[in-house]
Amino acid sequence: MPAFTRRSFLAAMGAASLTGALAACGGSDDTAATTPASEADIDKAMNTPTELTFWTWVPDIEQEVALFTKKYPAIKVKVVNAGQGTPHYTKLRTALQAGSGAPDVVQIEFQYIPTFTVIDALLDLRPYGASKLKDQFVDWTWAQVSGQNGEVWAIPQDTGPMGMLYRQDIFDQYGIGVPATWDEFAAAARTLHAANPDIYLTNFAANQAAAWHGLMWQAGAKPYVSNSKSDITIDVDGDVAKKIAKYWGGLATEGVIGVETDFTDAWYTALNNGKYATWLTAAWGPVFLSGSAKSTAGKWRAAPLPQWDSAKPSSGNWGGSTSAVIKSTKNPIAAAQFAQFLNSDPESAKMFATKQFLYPPTKALLTDPSFVDEPLDFYGGQAVNKVFADIGDTVNLSFQWPPFLDQVATDFTETVGKALTDKTDAVAALGQWQSRLTTFAKNQGFTVS
Amino acid sequence: MTNRRRGAAGPLFVAPFLVLFGLLFLAPLGYAAYLSLFQHKLIGGTVFVGLDNYVKAVADPLFLHGVLRVATFFVIQVPVMLLLALLFALALDSGLTRLARVVRLGIFVPYAVPSVVATLMWGFLYGPDYGPFAQLGRIFDLPVPRFLSDSWMLGSIANIVTWEFVGYNMIILYAALRTIPRELYEAAAVDGAGAWRIAWSVKLPALKPALLLTLLFSVIGSFQLFNEPKLLHDLVPTVIDTAYTANFYAYTLAFTGQQVNYAATVSFLLGLVIVIVSYAVMLTANRRRES
Numbered sequence: 001m002p003a004f005t006r007r008s009f010l011a012a013m014g015a016a017s018l019t020g021a022l023a024a025c026g027g028s029d030d031t032a033a034t035t036p037a038s039e040a041d042i043d044k045a046m047n048t049p050t051e052l053t054f055w056t057w058v059p060d061i062e063q064e065v066a067l068f069t070k071k072y073p074a075i076k077v078k079v080v081n082a083g084q085g086t087p088h089y090t091k092l093r094t095a096l097q098a099g100s101g102a103p104d105v106v107q108i109e110f111q112y113i114p115t116f117t118v119i120d121a122l123l124d125l126r127p128y129g130a131s132k133l134k135d136q137f138v139d140w141t142w143a144q145v146s147g148q149n150g151e152v153w154a155i156p157q158d159t160g161p162m163g164m165l166y167r168q169d170i171f172d173q174y175g176i177g178v179p180a181t182w183d184e185f186a187a188a189a190r191t192l193h194a195a196n197p198d199i200y201l202t203n204f205a206a207n208q209a210a211a212w213h214g215l216m217w218q219a220g221a222k223p224y225v226s227n228s229k230s231d232i233t234i235d236v237d238g239d240v241a242k243k244i245a246k247y248w249g250g251l252a253t254e255g256v257i258g259v260e261t262d263f264t265d266a267w268y269t270a271l272n273n274g275k276y277a278t279w280l281t282a283a284w285g286p287v288f289l290s291g292s293a294k295s296t297a298g299k300w301r302a303a304p305l306p307q308w309d310s311a312k313p314s315s316g317n318w319g320g321s322t323s324a325v326i327k328s329t330k331n332p333i334a335a336a337q338f339a340q341f342l343n344s345d346p347e348s349a350k351m352f353a354t355k356q357f358l359y360p361p362t363k364a365l366l367t368d369p370s371f372v373d374e375p376l377d378f379y380g381g382q383a384v385n386k387v388f389a390d391i392g393d394t395v396n397l398s399f400q401w402p403p404f405l406d407q408v409a410t411d412f413t414e415t416v417g418k419a420l421t422d423k424t425d426a427v428a429a430l431g432q433w434q435s436r437l438t439t440f441a442k443n444q445g446f447t448v449s
Numbered sequence: 450m451t452n453r454r455r456g457a458a459g460p461l462f463v464a465p466f467l468v469l470f471g472l473l474f475l476a477p478l479g480y481a482a483y484l485s486l487f488q489h490k491l492i493g494g495t496v497f498v499g500l501d502n503y504v505k506a507v508a509d510p511l512f513l514h515g516v517l518r519v520a521t522f523f524v525i526q527v528p529v530m531l532l533l534a535l536l537f538a539l540a541l542d543s544g545l546t547r548l549a550r551v552v553r554l555g556i557f558v559p560y561a562v563p564s565v566v567a568t569l570m571w572g573f574l575y576g577p578d579y580g581p582f583a584q585l586g587r588i589f590d591l592p593v594p595r596f597l598s599d600s601w602m603l604g605s606i607a608n609i610v611t612w613e614f615v616g617y618n619m620i621i622l623y624a625a626l627r628t629i630p631r632e633l634y635e636a637a638a639v640d641g642a643g644a645w646r647i648a649w650s651v652k653l654p655a656l657k658p659a660l661l662l663t664l665l666f667s668v669i670g671s672f673q674l675f676n677e678p679k680l681l682h683d684l685v686p687t688v689i690d691t692a693y694t695a696n697f698y699a700y701t702l703a704f705t706g707q708q709v710n711y712a713a714t715v716s717f718l719l720g721l722v723i724v725i726v727s728y729a730v731m732l733t734a735n736r737r738r739e740s
Contacts, residue, residue, distance in 0.1 A: 090704050093707075097709075118491055118492075119491065206686065206687045207686045207687075229492070230492045260578075261683070261684055261685060261686060264683070264684055265573055265576065265579070266576050266577070266578050266579055266580075266684075269578070269579045270578065270579075275578075403491065404491065404706075404707070406704070406705040406706070406707075407705055407706050407707075410691055410701065410705050413686045413687060414686075414687070414690050414691065417686065417687050418687040418690075420687075421687040421688075422687065440706065443490070444490050444491040444492060444707075445490035445491060445492035445493035446491070446492050
């Protein structure tokens with residue numbers, strides 16, 4: 001216990017001295033956030049004993065954190081796993097509302113950034129030197145963490161450009177070529193299911209709003225556009241979205257694709273049993289699949305998503321995370337430095353890619369032969385990372401997320417997702433989704449157009 | 450004990466309970482009531498709206514459907530569950546079953562399984578492709594109901610809840626049976642009553658207070674139905690929507706829609722519904738006893 005007491009004492013001291021320093025500058029939190037921190041401030045903060053709390057669900061992230069604390073021995077980082085995905089965000093929001101207990105640094109997925117900036121939860125990292133990192137990251141990933149007024153809300157940690165994993169053996173057995181366009185994909189779905197009624201070309205999970213957004217992203221849809229904090233244009237049933245809904249709704253109604261919930265026991269069993277010949281997934285999918293469908297090792301291959309226009313290949317993103325700093329932190333400098341170091345330090349970034357198998361957002365790693373050319377046995381020795389690195393170059397630059405993602409995802413499942421599982425009109429369901437979101441946004445005080 | 454001494458000691462004995470009751474029950478209740486009078490918007494902040502949330506909720510189809518669904522659930526599931534519990538308790542008490550202890554434990558064990566675990570387990574058993582029922586059906590070429598489909602869902606949930614709580618209710622009833630003086634049975638036997646007659650004319654009337662208790666618990670449990678639909682929602686989100694039961698709706702409002710104030714309103718109204726139904730149940734039971 002003495003060590004613990006001493007540490008908390010030092011942490012309290014650090015907090016007190018930093019608060020004192022800020023007060024001495026005569027600035028409130030807001031001015032501190034807009035004036036750049038000087039080198040001297042940063043040096044001082046990084047040498048002042050401080051404890052940061054970091055909420056993340058990345059397993060074994062202590063290895064990367066250790067690299068940081070080795071460089072800055074004065075800073076202690078307490079890693080907390082507050083759950084993965086929704087439970088994590090629910091706890092974060094509760095802590096923010098309670099006004100205490102929120103972490104200093106937090107893992108946030110790209111799509112959730114606007115949900116937290118709209119409630120003023122995140123710290124703009126520009127005053128702490130984050131803008132300098134821009135060129136290290138793939139352009140579209142940086143666009144994802146940038147705010148309406150050029151703020152840098154977070155540092156990208158990993159990404160999920162979408163591609164297609166497919167069963168080479170099933171394709172060979174039924175004489176199906178790798179579909180390059182969505183038309184070919186639909187034809188293959190019909191051929192395969194006709195040849196063997198127990199097998200489907202793919203599964204489109206009704207609960208998977210994230211995949212749906214990835215496909216909208218690929219097709220160039222702009223479902224959410226906002227130019228200020230309080231206005232939003234919602235267009236989830238525009239022409240591009242209708243094209244996608246007609247396509248998937250058609251395949252579901254014909255019964256040539258599966259529509260079961262993903263990441264459930266039944267779905268894992270289905271992947272192991274070869275019920276589905278492809279999985280439309282993201283760059284994190286290959287490693288995930290090799291752990292979840294062990295019995296199918298060596299049978300899978302990776303390819304880009306089928307295209308709407310094969311002359312202009314494009315893709316979207318599904319998943320991937322960032323590190324963001326919570327605005328209420330008492331140690332903004334140390335927290336910002338930590339978020340930046342964790343994801344941009346070459347050694348730390350490489351460790352994420354090689355130890356946790358996160359798909360990297362940095363240009364350096366995506367051109368590093370030791371990463372992209374690595375053959376994966378699960379994929380018959382294919383250099384899968386190379387496939388996704390190339391896909392990453394085709395991801396559309398501008399795609400915005402709405403400031404109320406949870407509602408968007410729930411309403412998707414209960415309208416479009418329900419239409420897909422019930423084999424009813426998916427295009428009409430888009431209209432319901434649109435009207436639900438419009439009503440919600442208006443009730444929340446947004447100017448909706 | 451004299452009256453004077455009781456007067457001094459009483460409040461002291463009750464104090465620990467009252468403090469906890471106030472802190473953990475009344476205070477949150479008051480806070481929820483307070484919250485339900487406001488409206489918070491992502492853009493625009495919090496404003497006092499008086500009873501507007503209540504006016505909105507009583508006409509909210511999602512809330513009303515949720516209440517209607519749990520009411521249906523209550524009307525169908527609770528009689529089945531209590532009847533089963535009663536039969537088991539009577540059978541055990543009559544000494545008909547040889548392995549009374551083992552049987553008693555066997556029926557009670559599901560209650561010791563946390564409802565989350567129970568739901569996950571049943572969710573697996575119900576699986577349409579790889580669930581054991583579906584697989585058995587395929588082996589013997591028998592049609593197996595699609596437990597997780599729209600039309601079967603409420604029944605599937607009722608089955609889980611029954612499985613979980615039959616043992617619990619049985620123990621309450623069984624304990625009540627054990628308190629009946631044995632002399633009554635002897636007297637009845639002397640009067641020529643058989644086992645069935647004793648059960649009907651002696652045991653059942655003596656069980657009425659215990660039955661009423663289990664019924665009241667079931668009212669509360671049914672109307673607050675949450676764990677089972679919430680977890681099955683993860684398996685079939687298009688069958689169980691996020692307003693499937695009133696409690697689930699309140700949860701969704703608070704944690705998905707960020708409408709904490711409206712969620713408090715819905716919870717309060719649900720509480721009111723439970724109070725009314727419980728009161729109605731007690732009133733009917735008491736009136737019957739008097740007549």
